[in-house]
Amino acid sequence: MxxxxxxxxxxxxxxxxxxxxxxxxxxxxxxxxxxxxxxxxxxxxxxxxxxxxxxxxxxxxxxxxxxxxxxxxxxxxxxxxxxxxxxxxxxxxxxxxxxxxxxxxxxxxxxxxxxxxGDAPPPAPVPVPAKVCFFKGNNFSGAQFCVNAGTDDPNLLGGWNDSISSIKLQGGAQVTVCLDNFYSGACTTIASDKPLLGGYNNAISSFQAF
Incomplete structure (x- = not known):
C-alpha cells in the first residue's frame, strides 16, 4: 500500500x-x-x-x-x-x-x-528556529527586531539603547541582557517570554543571545 x-x-x-x-x-x-x-x-x-x-x-x-x-x-x-x-x-x-x-x-x-x-513512524516535526525578539512596548508591542541564537551586541545602537520593554523567545532560545555596554553592569539571563522587564525596562544596553 x-x-x-x-x-x-x-x-x-x-x-x-x-x-x-x-x-x-x-x-x-x-x-x-x-x-x-x-x-x-x-x-x-x-x-x-x-x-x-x-x-x-x-x-x-x-x-x-x-x-x-x-x-x-x-x-x-x-x-x-x-x-x-x-x-x-x-x-x-x-x-x-x-x-x-x-x-x-x-x-x-x-x-x-x-x-x-501506514506502518512507518510519523516524520519528525519541523523544528522551530531559535530566535530572540525585542520590543519597544510592553506586552510585545511597538517596534521590534529579532536576532538568531548566537547573536550578540555589545553596544545597542539605532535607537534601541535603553529602549527595550519586552522580549519574546522561540525555539528554545535564551538571552542575557545587561544594563551597560559590553555586557557590564547588572545582567540577567531570560529563558521565557517577558511581557514586562521590571528594572530592565528601557535600560538594556547590550545582549548575548544563545
Missing part, C-alpha cells in the same frame, strides 16, 4: 483541549461503536457516539485520543484504538490493522504536529 504523510506546524500561545486550528484532516472510520467526548480522556463528558463504520475526519490526535469532525452529530474526542484510515475508493474501507501515525512536539515556539498513515 502506498504511504502518505502530512507535516504541519502551528504556533499558538497555549494548546486547547478542543482544537481551534484544523487546516488539514485525514479521513477515518470507526471500527466499532465508540463514545465521543468533550476532551481526550474518559473523564470528560460524553457528547455522542460513533457507530461502527461511521466515516469521520480526524483533525488531530493527543496521546491515544483523536479529535474527529463528524458529518452529522457532535464533534469531539474518540479513542484512537477504535479508528482506522478510510480510503474511500468505491466506498470501501481500508484494513483496520493499518495504524494512524501521529506525533506532536511542544516547545517555547509553540506546538508542531506530524501525521501519517
Amino acid at each position: 502506498s504511504k502518505s504523510c502530512i507535516v504541519f506546524g502551528a504556533a499558538i500561545a497555549a494548546i486547547s483541549l478542543v482544537p481551534t486550528i484544523a487546516v488539514l484532516a485525514a479521513p477515518g472510520y470507526a471500527t466499532s461503536s465508540v463514545n465521543v467526548r468533550t476532551g481526550p480522556g474518559t473523564g470528560y463528558a460524553k457528547v455522542g457516539s460513533l457507530s461502527a463504520g461511521e466515516v469521520v475526519d480526524v483533525k488531530q490526535c493527543q496521546g491515544s485520543w483523536c479529535f474527529v469532525d463528524r458529518a452529522s452529530g457532535t464533534d469531539g474526542w474518540a479513542s484512537k484504538n477504535y479508528l482506522a484510515p478510510y480510503q474511500g475508493n468505491g466506498g470501501g474501507q481500508s484494513k483496520p490493522d493499518i495504524p494512524f501515525n501521529f506525533g506532536m512536539t511542544v516547545g517555547s515556539g509553540g506546538p508542531s504536529f506530524s501525521f501519517g498513515i
Whole structure:
C-alpha cells in the first residue's frame, strides 16, 4: 500500500483541549461503536457516539485520543484504538490493522504536529528556529527586531539603547541582557517570554543571545 504523510506546524500561545486550528484532516472510520467526548480522556463528558463504520475526519490526535469532525452529530474526542484510515475508493474501507501515525512536539515556539498513515513512524516535526525578539512596548508591542541564537551586541545602537520593554523567545532560545555596554553592569539571563522587564525596562544596553 502506498504511504502518505502530512507535516504541519502551528504556533499558538497555549494548546486547547478542543482544537481551534484544523487546516488539514485525514479521513477515518470507526471500527466499532465508540463514545465521543468533550476532551481526550474518559473523564470528560460524553457528547455522542460513533457507530461502527461511521466515516469521520480526524483533525488531530493527543496521546491515544483523536479529535474527529463528524458529518452529522457532535464533534469531539474518540479513542484512537477504535479508528482506522478510510480510503474511500468505491466506498470501501481500508484494513483496520493499518495504524494512524501521529506525533506532536511542544516547545517555547509553540506546538508542531506530524501525521501519517501506514506502518512507518510519523516524520519528525519541523523544528522551530531559535530566535530572540525585542520590543519597544510592553506586552510585545511597538517596534521590534529579532536576532538568531548566537547573536550578540555589545553596544545597542539605532535607537534601541535603553529602549527595550519586552522580549519574546522561540525555539528554545535564551538571552542575557545587561544594563551597560559590553555586557557590564547588572545582567540577567531570560529563558521565557517577558511581557514586562521590571528594572530592565528601557535600560538594556547590550545582549548575548544563545
